[in-house]
Amino acid sequence: MTRVEVAVVGAGPAGLCAAVAAAGQGARVLVLDDAHHPGGQLTKQTHKFFGSRRQRAGTRGIELAGVLAGEAREQGVEFWPASTALGYYPADGVLTVDRGGRFLKVRPDALVIATGASERMLAFPGNDLPGVYGAGAVQTLMNVYGVRPGRRVLMVGAGNIGLIVSYQLVQAGVEVAAVVEAAPRIGGYAVHASKLRRLGVPILVSHSVKAAYGSPAVEMASIWQLDERWEGVAGSERRLSCDAIGLAVGLSPLTDLLWQAGCAMRYVAELGGHVPVRDEVGETSVPGVYVAGDAGGVEEASSAMATGRLAGLGASRRLGYAAGYEEAVEETRADLAALRQGPTAGKIRRGLQLLREGAG
Amino acid sequence: MLERTGVPTPEQLALCLPGPERARRGAVAVFECFEKIPCDPCYEACSQGAVLPFTDINDLPQVDHDRCNGCGNCVQHCPGLAIFVVDCTWAPGKALLKLPYELLPLPEAGEALSCYDREGKRVGEGTTVRVVRGRPFLGTPVVWVELELDRCGQVRHVRPREGGAGDGAAG
Numbered sequence: 111m112t113r114v115e116v117a118v119v120g121a122g123p124a125g126l127c128a129a130v131a132a133a134g135q136g137a138r139v140l141v142l143d144d145a146h147h148p149g150g151q152l153t154k155q156t157h158k159f160f161g162s163r164r165q166r167a168g169t170r171g172i173e174l175a176g177v178l179a180g181e182a183r184e185q186g187v188e189f190w191p192a193s194t195a196l197g198y199y200p201a202d203g204v205l206t207v208d209r210g211g212r213f214l215k216v217r218p219d220a221l222v223i224a225t226g227a228s229e230r231m232l233a234f235p236g237n238d239l240p241g242v243y244g245a246g247a248v249q250t251l252m253n254v255y256g257v258r259p260g261r262r263v264l265m266v267g268a269g270n271i272g273l274i275v276s277y278q279l280v281q282a283g284v285e286v287a288a289v290v291e292a293a294p295r296i297g298g299y300a301v302h303a304s305k306l307r308r309l310g311v312p313i314l315v316s317h318s319v320k321a322a323y324g325s326p327a328v329e330m331a332s333i334w335q336l337d338e339r340w341e342g343v344a345g346s347e348r349r350l351s352c353d354a355i356g357l358a359v360g361l362s363p364l365t366d367l368l369w370q371a372g373c374a375m376r377y378v379a380e381l382g383g384h385v386p387v388r389d390e391v392g393e394t395s396v397p398g399v400y401v402a403g404d405a406g407g408v409e410e411a412s413s414a415m416a417t418g419r420l421a422g423l424g425a426s427r428r429l430g431y432a433a434g435y436e437e438a439v440e441e442t443r444a445d446l447a448a449l450r451q452g453p454t455a456g457k458i459r460r461g462l463q464l465l466r467e468g469a470g
Numbered sequence: 471m472l473e474r475t476g477v478p479t480p481e482q483l484a485l486c487l488p489g490p491e492r493a494r495r496g497a498v499a500v501f502e503c504f505e506k507i508p509c510d511p512c513y514e515a516c517s518q519g520a521v522l523p524f525t526d527i528n529d530l531p532q533v534d535h536d537r538c539n540g541c542g543n544c545v546q547h548c549p550g551l552a553i554f555v556v557d558c559t560w561a562p563g564k565a566l567l568k569l570p571y572e573l574l575p576l577p578e579a580g581e582a583l584s585c586y587d588r589e590g591k592r593v594g595e596g597t598t599v600r601v602v603r604g605r606p607f608l609g610t611p612v613v614w615v616e617l618e619l620d621r622c623g624q625v626r627h628v629r630p631r632e633g634g635a636g637d638g639a640a641g
Contacts (some may be wrong), residue, residue, distance in 0.1 A: 133492070157549070158548050158549035158610070160507055160508060160548060161508055161509060161527075162508070162509075162510050162511075162527050163511075163514060166517075167510065167549060168514075168547050168549055169608075173608055205556075216555075243610040278575070281572060281573055294474070295473040295474055296473050296474065296476060298475065299505060299507050299550065300472050300476065300478075300504060300505040301503065301505070301507075301550030301551065301552045302550070303475075303476030303586065304471075304472075304476050304477065304478065304502070304550075305476050305550075305551050306476060306551065307475070307476040307589055307590055308586060308587075308588055308589075308590055308626050308627035309586075309590055309627065310586065310589075310590025310591075311590065313475065314474050315474050353603065403533070403556075404502060410508075412508070448526065448527045448528075449527070451508070451527070451528050452504070452506045452507055452508050452524060452526075452527075452528030453505075453506050453528070454505070454507050454508075454528075
């Protein structure tokens with residue numbers, strides 16, 4: 111049994127910021143992650159971040175992963191790589207972990223769950239063919255392992271992930287046949303869309319993939335136009351030759367551990383699915399269990415860092431490390447409010463409102 | 471339209487252009503930033519005070535073109551790659567464009583370029599004047615392109631010209 115004051119599950123932007131904040135307050139912190147390196151999704155993000163200086167705007171994700179991991183190390187945070195959290199048992203306060211094949215028990219005084227989100231799938235004939243990827247997998251192959259996922263790719267979804275990964279495909283020397291978006295407007299930031307258009311990549315709104323064909327792997331896709339009820343328009347089909355299809359059709363919070371720990375959950379579509387009910391610093395209905403980052407609702411990495419910091423402050427305060435707590439929470443909440451203030455965050459604001467009101 | 475096509479409209483572009491008088495005085499930054507997102511590194515990047523302070527991080531940047539000296543520091547700091555510097559006084563009949571460039575291989579000084587508009591259509595030719603590389607790997611390189619004066623409002627991307635002088639390996 112390993113005793114720690116604060117255990118953090120997930121070493122992405124939220125988890126690392128939670129760890130840095132808690133350790134900065136004086137707590138003894140353990141971070142574990144199923145990956146071999148800290149950083150979570152940051153390790154494959156070669157684009158620059160938005161936000162402000164306090165969220166390190168202008169820094170590329172991959173650089174930020176190193177910066178946050180370095181800060182955590184400096185604060186004496188312990189890191190367990192290749193370690194998967196298996197379950198949390200509130201009655202005993204025990205977190206069970208598979209650390210490289212060994213079954214271990216950890217007893218933290220407070221637990222921060224920062225497990226992130228997972229990619230959604232899309233139903234269409236041929237979606238089980240080799241060559242159909244989640245856009246995140248495309249990004250991992252290219253940017254972490256240096257492997258091109260194909261020669262000519264169709265991207266499905268023009269949210270920020272679909273746009274950014276398409277741009278990075280072009281950077282890797284891969285042709286992007288088109289980006290199709292089912293909604294009548296581009297979901298991601300306009301600047302990402304403009305970057306892609308300059309490179310000659312078409313973006314087709316009110317369009318989706320109808321089917322993928324090929325044997326033994328993707329050789330062609332059929333795309334078609336969608337009407338105002340999001341139904342395919344017969345006769346509008348077009349065939350595109352491609353050897354890979356990237357699906358960037360949204361993320362869902364990765365909440366298994368929260369469910370299993372018995373946290374009260376609520377379905378809020380605006381936040382990506384079921385999310386835990388929590389207070390202003392992320393404490394769930396299970397005392398001492400906090401949520402941070404996308405596991406609590408899908409947002410930007412800059413927001414994940416802020417909610418991570420709040421959870422870290424909350425968890426350490428629970429243990430009595432309360433120096434400067436009010437000021438730090440207030441400052442972070444103000445940053446978070448500013449990030450969520452713009453028109454692009456309207457959905458998040460609505461979702462959080464529904465979560466608070468319990469109407470979701 | 472921007473939200474359907476990814477290409478700003480002429481009306482939007484008209485809003486971000488410096489006045490003709492300022493344009494006649496040389497290099498000046500053009501901020502093609504039309505959507506309120508939480509982002510303000512351009513403010514931090516400008517040493518001339520030409521980007522006015524943000525009251526809300528979601529605000530669109532307000533640029534005082536009279537204070538801008540066209541240095542291009544903002545070009546390499548904008549996470550959205552949405553800032554360009556245009557100099558209509560570069561040479562008789564020629565303009566200079568400083569644009570963010572994140573593809574490899576980087577063009578080299580003197581290299582012939584094909585120029586593309588905001589929709590990726592080829593709209594002429596240019597020549598690389600210099601490349602400001604920024605921090606290795608992490609910075610956004612800025613390519614200085616000499617091009618026909620009447621194309622400077624249209625061109626927003628370049629690629630080494632096929633078969634052109636110094637043309638590198640195919641991407």
